[in-house]
Amino acid sequence: MKRLFFTLLLFSILLNFSFSQDTEKINKAIAEGDCETLFTFINSVGEKDQRLVTNANQTIRKYTTIDAATVKYRTNKMESRVRTVGKELMENVFLDPEKYLPAVVTKLVTGVSDQFLKVKAIHDWICDNIVYDTETAFERANRRQDYISVLRTKLAVCAGYANLFNQMCELASIESTGITGYSKGFGYTGKIGSSPDHDWNAVKINNKWYLVDVTWDAGFIDQKTFVRKYSTSYLFLDSRSFLYSHLPFIGKYQFHAPSLTKEQFVNEPFIGGVFFRYQLSFKDELPSYDNLVDREGLFVNINGSNNVLLNSAVRTLQKNNIDGASWQSKSGNTFSFVYDVPDTQNYKGYVFARFNNDRRIHERIEISSFEGKIIPSLDSLLQTKKITEREKELFINSYFKVLGNGYYYFIDDQFDIPRNNAVVKIHPLVGLSLELLEPVLDFNIKAKSGYAGFKNYYAKRFPETFTAFIRASNTKLVSPINGLLNANTMEKFIIESRDYVRFAIIVDDRFTFFDKKPNGSFELMFEITSDLNEVQIYGTKNNRNYESLLRYNVN
DSSP states (O other): OHHHHHHHHHHHHHHHHHHHHHHHHHHHOOOOOOOOHHHHHSSSOOOOOOHHHHHHHHHHHHHSOOOOGGGGGGGOOOOGGGGSOOOHHHHHTTHHHHHHHHHHHHHHTTTTTOOHHHHHHHHHHHHHHHHEEEEHHHHSOOOOOSSHHHHTTEOOOOOHHHHHHHHHHHTOOOOEEEEEEEOOOOOOOOOSSOOOOEEEEEEEEEEEEEOHHHHHEEEEEEEEEEEOOOOOOEEEEOHHTTTTTEEEGGGGGGSSSSOOOOOHHHOOBBOOHHHHTTTEESSOOOSSSEEOOTTTEEEEEEETTTTTEEEEEEETTTBBBOTOOOOEEEEEEEEEEEOSSSSSSSSEEEEEETTTTOBBBBOOOOEHHHHIIIIHHHOOOOTTTSSSSSHHHHHHTTTTETTTTTTTEEEEOOOOOOHHHHHHHHHHHTTTBOOOOOEEEEEEEOOOTTOOOOGGGGSSSOOOOOOHHOOOOEEEEEEESSSEOOOEEHHHHHHHHHHSSSEEEETTEEEOEEEETSSSSEEEEEEOOTTSEEEEEEESSSOOOEEEEEEEEEO
């Protein structure tokens, strides 16, 4: 009996010792948001303290559930307080950072009780004042990246942005850490090197770590030119969303479980923070970074909303559009895309997005167009008094020229209201659309072995879609889906719609109307005569005004 008693006592002591070790380790992992360790603990064999298991599960759920509370900070609007620091203080902080940065941070966060807004103010101030150092990035210089050097030069690569962000958070009494890892940034080709290539941050707010990439929110690189373009795409972005473009070198900084491997990271497409700004998600399986297709095409289904306009395209690696290579339809809030390739070359598939009420200006304009068309148009507008001399000057000075790139780039400044108003006013007057969509998803696409591409079957795989068709929530083209119709044939057109009351094919102002069937679909048997070069389908919502919806080529 004594032997049994001592055996049980020893087992109890060892078990309590094991539980004590687990408690210390798991509580540390909970505080650090180390979901990798927590996931391993939950799924390990042997007896465990169930309270620890519960706490570990709750922490993982906290990090793997979409945090709706942070969406309101990702507005793409800079905090106005970044411009209220004061001229003298702003001049001094770049001369003597150690002495004056505390005062700058105090000015940014005083009176702000919301910790997220404090971080956003710091994030915004850095975006507004620090320029990405392309000379160091492309090894034409080797500037130091400590926060003092960054402020003195007003230049930084990712490490410098991260170091300055950490220093300012520390001065604001906000816990922050730098993270090193791999990224799908400028120059990414579907492979990651043996060494990390990027730095970003995490901040702790209300006992949870949130991810921030100030570098990518400050602007973008085109060729070897940095273009300032403020964004909140990587401010408090959820951990899983962040992992589509950033992979930490140390697993615990994924703030996610189960952990993503390097192989998974490389296999997934580049999905930037802008995708999630539009609150998009994948309905089912997402595409890979590299995709092979046959005549069936590649299917991608995305959940969106009625407030978001989506479009798609297939482009060459030189970013030239391939007509009729992508197709889309919409059912409710689900957008369905199909992609194909014309031949056996390498292509990229894209999804583009824009909020319905957004006005998006051209961030870059070809030099030949800017100087050969737009400036003469401005002179003409000035003569006819449609714009003022000041508006013309504001427009021209809002772009900077990079001769080697072949473009004029827009100088982003949200606070220059007169200039921005002039730019928006002039855009449509000189033929520049304000309804641009921006890329939110891209991936590689190529024909499978044995498939030579759709040009062996059609000149265009799919019909051309107009904006009205893309915007329609409940309109679906049933047939024909091929973009090239044969002359001297009869073609049956079928459309399902709850958006339009009537459809017609219009040729030389002559309307041929679709019949509405008892099942609600619209159908038309139409002769494709040899004198037709194309066939266009129009729709009306009020029996008066017709909109262009679809266009086919005729062979």
